[in-house]
Amino acid sequence: MEKLLELALKAGCSAEVYHQRTRSVEMSRREGHVVDTTATIQSGCAIRLIRNGRMGTAYTKNLLDRQALLDCALLSLEHGPEVDFQFPHTSMKPDIGGFDEKVEGSGFPEALSICEKMEEMAGSLSRSCIDTSAGSAVETVRLINTSGTDLLHRSSGVFGSISARYPGTETSLHTMFAGVSDAPVDSESVANKCRIYEESLPEVGAGDGKMQVMLLPGSLYGVLWRLTAASSARSFHSGATPLKGRVGEEVLSEKLTLVADPERDPAVARRAFDDEGVATGRVALFENGVFKGPYTNLFYAGKIGVKPTGSGFRSSMWGGDPVALSPEPSFRNGTFMTGDTSFDEMLSMIDRGILAFGLLGAHSGNIINGDFSVGFNPGILVEKGRIVGRVKDGMMAGNVYDVLNRVQAVQDRPYNPLSTRLDPAVLLESVSISGK
Amino acid sequence: MLDLLKKTLSKVEADYADIRYERMRTSSAEFIKDQLKGVDSVSTDGFVVRVHKEHGFASATVTREQDVPEALRLAAEGASVMGKSGKRVLLADVPATIDHVEPSLNGDPADIPLQDKLALAAKYSRLMLGMPEIATTNVSYSEVDREKFFVSTRGSAVRERIVTVAIGGEAVAERNGLLQNIRVAVGGADGFHNLLDREDEFVKRGGLAAELLDAEPLKAGTYDVVLNSSMTGVFAHEAFGHFSEADIIEDNTSMREKMALGARLGSDAVNITADSTMPGQVGYYRYDDEGVPVRKVQLMTRGVLTGRLHSLRTAGAFGEPVTGHAVAEDYRYEPIVRMGTIFFEPGELGFRELLAQLGNGLYLCDAKGGQTAGENFTFGAQYGYLVRNGEAGPMIRDINIMGNLFSTLKSIEAAANDFHLGERGGCGKGQVNIKSGHGGPSILVRGMVVGGV
Numbered sequence: 001m002e003k004l005l006e007l008a009l010k011a012g013c014s015a016e017v018y019h020q021r022t023r024s025v026e027m028s029r030r031e032g033h034v035v036d037t038t039a040t041i042q043s044g045c046a047i048r049l050i051r052n053g054r055m056g057t058a059y060t061k062n063l064l065d066r067q068a069l070l071d072c073a074l075l076s077l078e079h080g081p082e083v084d085f086q087f088p089h090t091s092m093k094p095d096i097g098g099f100d101e102k103v104e105g106s107g108f109p110e111a112l113s114i115c116e117k118m119e120e121m122a123g124s125l126s127r128s129c130i131d132t133s134a135g136s137a138v139e140t141v142r143l144i145n146t147s148g149t150d151l152l153h154r155s156s157g158v159f160g161s162i163s164a165r166y167p168g169t170e171t172s173l174h175t176m177f178a179g180v181s182d183a184p185v186d187s188e189s190v191a192n193k194c195r196i197y198e199e200s201l202p203e204v205g206a207g208d209g210k211m212q213v214m215l216l217p218g219s220l221y222g223v224l225w226r227l228t229a230a231s232s233a234r235s236f237h238s239g240a241t242p243l244k245g246r247v248g249e250e251v252l253s254e255k256l257t258l259v260a261d262p263e264r265d266p267a268v269a270r271r272a273f274d275d276e277g278v279a280t281g282r283v284a285l286f287e288n289g290v291f292k293g294p295y296t297n298l299f300y301a302g303k304i305g306v307k308p309t310g311s312g313f314r315s316s317m318w319g320g321d322p323v324a325l326s327p328e329p330s331f332r333n334g335t336f337m338t339g340d341t342s343f344d345e346m347l348s349m350i351d352r353g354i355l356a357f358g359l360l361g362a363h364s365g366n367i368i369n370g371d372f373s374v375g376f377n378p379g380i381l382v383e384k385g386r387i388v389g390r391v392k393d394g395m396m397a398g399n400v401y402d403v404l405n406r407v408q409a410v411q412d413r414p415y416n417p418l419s420t421r422l423d424p425a426v427l428l429e430s431v432s433i434s435g436k
Numbered sequence: 437m438l439d440l441l442k443k444t445l446s447k448v449e450a451d452y453a454d455i456r457y458e459r460m461r462t463s464s465a466e467f468i469k470d471q472l473k474g475v476d477s478v479s480t481d482g483f484v485v486r487v488h489k490e491h492g493f494a495s496a497t498v499t500r501e502q503d504v505p506e507a508l509r510l511a512a513e514g515a516s517v518m519g520k521s522g523k524r525v526l527l528a529d530v531p532a533t534i535d536h537v538e539p540s541l542n543g544d545p546a547d548i549p550l551q552d553k554l555a556l557a558a559k560y561s562r563l564m565l566g567m568p569e570i571a572t573t574n575v576s577y578s579e580v581d582r583e584k585f586f587v588s589t590r591g592s593a594v595r596e597r598i599v600t601v602a603i604g605g606e607a608v609a610e611r612n613g614l615l616q617n618i619r620v621a622v623g624g625a626d627g628f629h630n631l632l633d634r635e636d637e638f639v640k641r642g643g644l645a646a647e648l649l650d651a652e653p654l655k656a657g658t659y660d661v662v663l664n665s666s667m668t669g670v671f672a673h674e675a676f677g678h679f680s681e682a683d684i685i686e687d688n689t690s691m692r693e694k695m696a697l698g699a700r701l702g703s704d705a706v707n708i709t710a711d712s713t714m715p716g717q718v719g720y721y722r723y724d725d726e727g728v729p730v731r732k733v734q735l736m737t738r739g740v741l742t743g744r745l746h747s748l749r750t751a752g753a754f755g756e757p758v759t760g761h762a763v764a765e766d767y768r769y770e771p772i773v774r775m776g777t778i779f780f781e782p783g784e785l786g787f788r789e790l791l792a793q794l795g796n797g798l799y800l801c802d803a804k805g806g807q808t809a810g811e812n813f814t815f816g817a818q819y820g821y822l823v824r825n826g827e828a829g830p831m832i833r834d835i836n837i838m839g840n841l842f843s844t845l846k847s848i849e850a851a852a853n854d855f856h857l858g859e860r861g862g863c864g865k866g867q868v869n870i871k872s873g874h875g876g877p878s879i880l881v882r883g884m885v886v887g888g889v
Contacts, residue, residue, distance in 0.1 A: 025510065027517070030687045034521035037514030038770060039496035041503050044480070061480040061499040061767075072478050079465075079554055081472040107510070108517040128689070168690040170810025208657055238468050238572040240608045240615055299473075318868055321768065324462075326474050364805040364816030364836050368608065369615040373656075373836035373887035375807075375814040393812070395838045395887035397656050434656035434887050 001144055004047060004063075007070050009146060013049040013056075013077070016087045016145040018275060018314070020044060020322050023104065026135030027111040032119070032127045037108055044323030046314075048087075049073045055083045055299075059323045084302025087145040090279055092152070093272040096262070099138075100181040103156035106136040114160040114183050121190040125164060125197070131172065134160040134183065141275070149277045157268040157420075158183045162190060164197040166390060171378045173197050173357055174218060174417040180267050193417075196387065200380040204389035206435040212353030212408070213396055213431040214346060214382075217416040217423040220336065222362035225317075226370045226400045227258065228331040231285045233296030237303045240368055242401065243291055252289040253407035256426070257337040259284045260295070260311070265333050269420040273310065275327045280310035285334065289405075297329045317363070338424045339410025346409050346427045348385040354394065354433065355380040355387075357417075373397040394435035403428050438595060441587040448508055450515070452488035452527055454588035455504075456725055457481065458767035463545070463579040465554050467561040467605075469572055477550055482767030484725075487511040492518030493525040493749055495770035528751035528758050530728055532591030537722045540715070543628030545579045545601050553577050556631060557603050563635055564607040564620075564642035569649060571610035573642075578602045578623075580870060582766065584725065592727035600625050600718065600870055602860050603634075609645040616648035616833065618818055619804065621860035625871070626716040630859065648819055651831035654888035660797035661837070661884050662790055665856040667803050667817055669874035672708050672780045674806035675813040675841045677874070678865065680710065680735045680743070681761070681773040682750035691810070694842070695741060697756075702739035702845030705783060705879070709734050710745055710761070712776030718861045719777030719873035723760065726771060730760030735778075739845070747773050765867035774869050780876030783851030787878055790852040792826035794880050799828050800835055814838040836887040844881060852878040 001017045008015035021043040028036040046059035047069060056077025060069050114134035122130050141153040160183035163172035175193045177183040215223065235241035243251065261282040262270050273279050276298050284292045296304070297312030312327035341349075360375035379391035404426075411424035441455045458481060465475040482499040485507045494514030496507035518525070545553070554577065561575035579601045586594045602623030609616045620641035624630035663671060678684050685691040694701075711732040712719045723729055726748050733743040746754070747762035750773060762771035791799065799821045806815025817835040821828040857875035862868065 025514075027514070029521070031689075032521075033523040033687070034492070034518040035523060035687045037492075037494040037518055039494075039507065039510035039514060040768070041496070041498045041500075041506060042482075042768060043499050055474070057474060057476055058478050059476070059480070060478065061482055062501075068479075072476075075477055075550065076475050079472070079475050079550060081474055108514050112517055112521070168694075169812070170684075170688070170691075170808075171812065234468075238574070238608075240572045240610070240617075242613055242615060318864055320868075324478075324480075326476075358809075360809050360812060360838070361805065361807045361814030361816065361836055363807070364814065366615065366617060366834065368617060371834050373816065373834060375809075375812065375836075375838040375887075377809045377812065393838055393840060393885050395656065395814070395836065395885060397834070397836070397887040432656050432888070434658070434885055 001142065004066050004070065005144060005146055007066055008049055011070065011074060013051040014087055014146045016048045016143065018046045019142045022137060022139045024135060024137035025107055025111060026133065027108055027115065028133040029115045030131050046323045047073050049077050050083060051077060053082050054080045056080045057326055061323065083299060085298040087147045088149065088277055089147040090149045090151060090273060090277045096270050096272045098180055098267045098270045099154040100156045103136050103158060103181065104138045106158065111135050114185065117185055118160055118162040118190060121187045122162065122194055125194050129165045129167060131163045131165055132161065143277045145277060151273050151277055153271060156180055160185055164194060176417050178268050178420050199387040200390045202389035203392045204381050206354060206381055206391045206394045206433055208434050210430045211433050212350050212427065212429050214350065214353065214355045214425055214427045216355060216357045216425045218418050219356040219359045220423045220426065222359045222372055222374055223400045223404060224334065225362060226367050226372060227285065228334060229367050230370060231294050232329045233294040233300035233304055234329050235368065236294045237300050242370060246291050247293045249291055250289045251291050251401055252286050252404045254289040255339060255407045255410050256286055256289055256404060257284065258286040258334060259337060260331050260334040266420055266422065269333050274312045275314045276312040278308045278310040278312060283309045283311060285331065295329055295331050297327045300329055333421050335414065335421055335423045336410065336426065338412050338414055340412050341409040342412055343425060346411060346425060347382065349408060349427060350382045350385055352383050354391060355382060370400040372400065391435060394433060397432050403431055406430055437585045438587055438593045441585060444504060445587055445589055448487065450487045450489040450512065452589055454486050454586065456484045457585045459583045460766055461581040463550065463553065464577060465557055466576045467558055468574055469565055470558065470562050475554065483507065484764065484767060484770055485511050486770060487515045488525065488527055489515045490519035491524040492516055494518060497768055497770065525749055526752035527748040530748065530758050533727050533729065534593045537596040539597055539599050541599060541627035545599060545628045546581060548628055560603060560638045563638045567642040567646060569609045569611055569646040570607050570642050572608045573605060575603065575605035586725065586727045588727055594723045594727040596723050598721055601628055601631060603631050604860055607642040607645040609649050611649045614649060616645055618645040618648065623718065623860045624716060625718050625720045644819060647831055648833050651819060651833040653834045654832045654886065656888040657886060658883055659886050660794055660882045662794050662799045662878055662880050664801045664878050665854060665875050666858060667800050668780045668876035668879050669858055670803035670806045670815050672778050672876055673775060673872065673874040674808050674815055675844060676708055677775045677778045678808050679841060680745050681775065682744050682746050682754055683773040686750050686753050697741055699741045700739055701741055701842060702736060703848050704738045705848050705851050706736050706739045706845055707781035708736040709781060710775055710778045714777055717777045717857060717873050718859060719871050721776065721871065724762045724771065725764045726762045728758050728760040730776065733759050745773050745775060747771065763869060765869060769867045772866060775872055777873040779857060779874060780851065780879060782853045782855040782877040785850055785852045787852045787854050790850060790878055790880055791823060791828065793850055794823055795826060797823050798886065799823050811841040813841060834888050838885045838887065847882045849880045849882055854878055
């Protein structure tokens with residue numbers, strides 16, 4: 001990496017070199033059998049150059065020829081975009097935890113053990129409706145630049161996930177456990193989800209009309225996606241955001257505060273610096289409903305004249321290889337702050353409404369405008385505070401700046417059945433529902 | 437390279453093993469409005485190994501040649517654990533294939549200077565940006581050039597180069613804080629010529645984005661609908677096609693019963709085909725990532741299930757012939773069963789006759805992403821029109837449809853003769869497959885749940 005920087009300096013450029021290595025194993029079980037196992041050992045190296053106010057980028061998965069990589073970046077720079085930033089100097093922070101070296105040697109036998117443990121916890125539920133998966137991953141990221149930054153991040157994670165699948169369908173209720181050293185499998189969480197599953201087995205029609213909707217953590221991403229698309233500095237730079245000119249304005253219910261805060265992140269997802277070497281910290285997008293301003297990477301910070309927020313990550317909406325992607329504004333692990341109402345209290349507040357445990361088609365629709373029109377996957381119908389069944393062919397639709405102003409309650413506990421991001425459930429009133 | 441891979445495999449102790457090495461060259465650039473956001477032109481590579489032993493079957497992927505032995509060890513460990521769990525994987529027996537395939541290209545993008553590619557994308561972006569009420573545009577150039585080397589212990593040795601190019605993005609119109617967007621994409625798998633002289637398409641899409649500012653938000657409800665060819669293609673892909681991928685239902689007992697070959701699942705109007713042998717289409721290829729030649733598969737004939745798509749593993753599990761549909765996104769992934777080009781076959785009605793048969797309802801146009809969860813599906817339309825007495829009227833927006841595969845297949849009443857295939861693919865079944873093309877004619881479906889606002 002250092003030799004690459006030297007070559008870049010010789011070419012008259014300031015430069016940043018990013019290196020990532022991951023090792024992961026993952027196993028899936030269905031109906032008591034292992035049906036899939038995959039292992040990956042991936043590494044790669046990406047370079048960004050700045051010269052005369054222009055930027056060039058290149059990457060390779062196999063750094064066999066440094067000069068060839070640099071030549072690709074110089075070709076990119078020749079045609080590249082104008083930039084208004086320099087690579088920052090950032091000192092290494094103290095260890096923030098999040099790494100256990102023993103996970104490096106973890107393999108399929110360990111994953112199998114986690115799966116079997118979760119299946120045992122499902123107790124009376126038939127094996128034919130239980131799916132599990134488990135695995136582990138270790139990641140090393142090193143970032144150096146010509147401003148003297150030399151940062152290293154090592155993380156490990158072990159996860160287990162259990163799903164109760166509705167008969168004859170691929171629709172499930174999920175529960176996930178993730179930790180730095182081991183998957184903290186919790187029998188009470190599994191039992192609760194199994195209870196809800198059993199109560200919601202009957203298929204029911206929701207009909208058309210307005211009703212209450214509780215967005216569980218597994219479905220909140222549908223509204224988060226729209227809020228973070230509009231709040232990105234990329235949208236502010238292009239001018240395509242309904243939040244333009246609304247900094248300081250209360251645009252959501254005062255019950256909602258949306259922040260990215262590495263101090264609150266579970267250790268398995270914590271980062272001390274972003275993928276550009278900018279230190280991370282608490283970034284609030286909405287504080288008690290008030291829009292606080294865009295989150296940004298270095299590129300857009302320069303373009304719109306704001307300070308970088310440590311939100312430049314090599315990620316995209318559809319995953320992708322971090323080495324191949326350029327850092328983009330990413331509201332990584334952004335979550336809603338918890339409220340003061342328990343799940344059971346929120347359930348009792350529903351006269352007739354739907355628990356949205358998951359969504360189908362959240363990526364469709366006019367995302368930048370905040371519109372959504374999504375299927376429930378699954379949605380569970382509640383009447384007079386009691387679960388009556390699983391909704392057949394139900395959809396909800398609206399605009400996030402409308403429905404998120406009708407928040408009745410926010411749950412007092414964060415969790416997530418699908419990822420390491422932790423959110424509370426949010427209860428909304430009067431959401432448009434269509435169904436058979 | 438093929439000799440090196442053969443030598444590597446010769447040391448493996450297993451019932452079956454294969455190894456795929458890929459070199460991938462990509463060029464990409466993105467314009468936001470008329471400003472270049474970034475440009476890349478890079479080359480990289482990697483290995484994927486798979487091992488079948490003790491009745492289990494597992495894969496591992498690595499980027500460095502020195503990690504290949506560890507990948508083989510991990511794959512063998514995974515296969516062993518799977519086999520001991522009671523799962524018995526039987527790989528279909530296929531003859532060894534030895535071949536070297538070069539694509540037939542009308543304009544090899546590798547021969548086009550980068551600056552010409554940037555200029556073309558910039559021109560299309562500026563065209564839309566100059567149109568009334570277009571607030572911003574986002575236009576990307578994308579070129580993926582994969583050279584794959586595949587070797588198996590059964591004696592197959594296949595080398596194939598696949599080149600895919602596209603220019604795509606969106607135009608966003610704005611009026612008084614209301615934002616409306618329309619997507620645009622041109623491209624293909626038979627050369628750079630697909631991208632040239634496409635000004636009309638970009639102007640048309642920019643115009644549609646501006647028109648959406650005056651469109652009425654749709655009221656949620658249940659409607660009779662006509663889907664245009666893009667929407668029909670997404671229906672064929674999302675709602676039906678994924679269930680024709682045998683790995684989706686391999687371990688789902690109830691779905692395997694429902695999807696038995698010979699089962700009547702749809703109306704007589706439903707004829708669906710997967711055909712990745714059609715030259716020039718984005719889904720075109722000769723060999724899948726198991727070295728099996730791809731073949732045309734008639735999936736549904738007059739509503740009766742007549743075929744499905746297979747890998748070696750699923751063909752073995754179902755006792756059905758291989759079809760050559762095990763495809764990986766790139767060198768980072770094991771192959772999984774993918775559709776390639778899938779389409780709903782045309783009927784005999786003219787488009788206006790189809791609208792007349794609809795009577796009152798909605799005409800929904802141009803897909804905007806879709807998703808399935810088992811037999812339930814949802815996908816969006818970029819715009820549409822209210823239809824009254826067989827005549828398309830006011831434009832509508834905010835449209836997503838949802839349904840159940842089996843009930844919808846029976847509710848398809850007719851297909852028009854206006855067959856069209858899309859130019860750009862994209863499917864996110866675990867891996868992103870840019871070679872998933874689809875299309876069809878306009879079709880009439882009764883009683884669809886449509887989410888509006």
